[in-house]
Amino acid sequence: MSPENIVIAGAGLAGATAARTLRTEGFHGDIIIAGAESHHPYIRPPLSKEYLLGKAGEDAVExxxxxxxxxxxxxxxxxxxxxxxxxxxxxxxxxxxxxEGYGALLLATGALPRPLKLPGSGLDGVSTFRTLDDSRHLREQLADGGRNVVMIGSGWIGMELAAAASSYGNHVTLLGLEEVPLGGAIGPELGRFFRTLHEGNGVRFVLPGSAREITGHAGKVTGVLTDSGERLPADIVVIAVGVVPDTALAGAAGLELRNGILTDASLRTSAPDIFAAGDVANALHPFTGEHYRSEHWANALNGGKVAGKAMLGQDAVLDAVPYFYTDQYDVSMEYSGFPSLAADAAPVIRGSLESKEFVAFWQRKGQVVAGMSVNWPKSSKPSAQKTIKALISARSDVAAAALSDPAVPFDQLMPES
Ligand SMILES: Cc1cc2nc3c(=O)[nH]c(=O)nc-3n(C[C@H](O)[C@H](O)[C@H](O)COP(=O)(O)OP(=O)(O)OC[C@H]3O[C@@H](n4cnc5c(N)ncnc54)[C@H](O)[C@@H]3O)c2cc1C
Structure with a gap:
């Protein structure tokens, strides 16, 4: 039975997609979306890429x-x-x-930048990065080039911001706790690929390295003191050390939390008629039988759709193979799969890292569990990502030699349907 009205807390991608799905599925009751920000719901990926680079306007983020x-x-x-x-x-x-009363409630409150308690983090010129306002502000700071920029954090956002900052002609130094940037996400070999890409564009890495203090003068940032005692000059410092799910509302309401709001595969929380989707939800994934909290665009999109249907009592589950992408300089990367299953496995490569055109497959006990394509031709039929997702879903055994051999076309790898 459909609820009479639906309240959505969080005007981001998950919340707005749920509203859209409710209307597409024929729900006629009231829908109220409450947003902490003053902007209409927007997507975040362009904020650290084409919008920050001035290549796209605000219509690209709606x-x-x-x-x-x-x-x-x-x-x-x-x-x-x-x-x-x-x-x-x-x-x-x-x-x-x-x-206001609700028949069903969706918590789509997203995530917040992880705070870093550092002396000097309140200085003018030091910021975190999450919102449209953050992107507008950083764009103004970076656009003229020639400034010293220190990125603290070697994850996806830190790397994308470093790419944008150096593309504007700024001097960028990136600090991170890992030996290799992105090493925790995609392993050392592919992490080194991204490091080489950045170094070729003038970015300097201090790895592993952390900030001991952010220094300033007259309230304005002037530098970063590293744990090894090096003083890095800085006009702009961005702290990008990950995010934490925004569970404040759910926690105060007594909902079950574990690395986010715990839900079943239909995104139902522990409280009746309350659902959660997007970055804040730690949902049971039918493929692994484990809970999985994703901080990626596709999860918010798919989660919004599933939550919309589930709130109407439909039999919907979030069972998509997780997916994300990044664009840095001339590299477009897409990744599908389960990083936790791929951890510790060495990737099987088709193509070459040197040419910046390759597909990396990760296997576990012979089965493909994740795959990443870099600048792979769009003309490929089926596409690299379609092939990767199909192989993962089918759990079929594939010889590593066939995965790496460009003479074996993707359609020959595809599982029997
Ligand atoms: C700069 C940046 C670049 C990214 N790039 C990529 C990328 O290239 N590829 C990719 O796959 N993913 C990327 N992501 C991740 C992706 O954008 C997120 O996974 C996605 O935004 C999550 O959507 P969401 O709706 O769950 O949360 P959000 O987008 O965070 O939206 C949640 C909203 O809820 C609001 N809110 C919080 N509490 C309340 C409350 N109590 N009441 C009302 N509203 C509330 C928040 O203010 C926020 O506006 C990027 C993220 C960022 C920040």
Whole structure:
């Protein structure tokens, strides 16, 4: 049975996609999306890429055009976050003091930059990076080039921001705790690939290295003191050391938390009629039988769709093979699979890292569990990502020699359907 009305806390990709799905699935009741930010729902990937680089405008970040909400009778309460959830009374309270009953509630509150308690982190010129406003501000700072930029954090966001900063002609130094950037995510060989790419574009790495202090003068940042005692000059410092799921609402409401809001495969939380999706949800994944919290775009998109259907009582589960992508300089990378299953496995490579055109497959007990394609021709039929996803889903055994051999076309690798 459909609920009478649906409240969505969080006006991001997961929240807006859920609203869209509710209308596509024929839900006629009230939909209210409450957002902590004052912007219409937007997607974040361009913020550290084409939008930051000035190659795309704000229309490139809209989840749906702004007119969609009024046309589809969806109420947006922007800048009015939900401050309290009462699961027993089926009500939410908003920051403006008003409250409202709900038939179903979706928590799509996303994640927040992990804070780094460092002396000097409050200086002017030091920031974290998550929002459209952060991207606008950093773009203004970077655009003229010639500035000393220190990135603290060698994960995906730190690397993308380093690429954008150096593309504008700034002097970029990147500090990270890992021996190899992205080593924890994609292993040392492919992490080194990204390091070489950045070094070829002038980025300097201090790895493993951490910041002991951010130094300043007259309230403005002037440098970063590393744990080894090196003083790096800095006009701009960005702290990009990961995110934490924003579970404040759910925790205060007594929902079960474990690395995010714990849900079943249909994104139901431990409280009746409350669902969670996107970065904040740690959902049971049917493929592994384990909970998995993803911090990627596709998960928010697919999770929003599944939550929308599940709130209407449909039999929907989030069983997509996890996917994400990155663009840095002339490299476009896509990844599908389960990093936890691929951990410690050496990748099997088709193509060559030197040519910046390759596919890496990770296997576990003979089965493909993850795969990454870099600049792989779009003309490939089936595409590299389609092939990787099909191999993972089928759990079929594949010879490593066939995976790496360019003479074996992808359609020959595809499992029998
Ligand atoms: C700079 C950047 C670049 C990225 N690039 C990529 C990429 O290249 N590829 C990729 O796969 N993924 C990328 N991601 C990750 C991807 O953007 C996230 O996984 C996605 O945004 C998650 O969507 P979400 O809706 O769960 O959360 P969010 O987008 O974080 O939205 C949640 C919203 O809820 C709001 N909120 C919080 N609490 C409340 C409350 N109590 N009441 C109301 N509203 C609340 C927040 O302010 C926020 O606006 C990137 C992320 C960032 C930050």
């Amino acid at each position: 989840v749906v055009p702004e007119t969609w909400y009024t046309e589809n009778n969806v109420t947006l309460r922007l800048g009015v976050p939900v401050t309290e959830v009462d699961p027993a009374g089926h009500t939410v309270r908003y920051a403006d003091g008003t409250s």
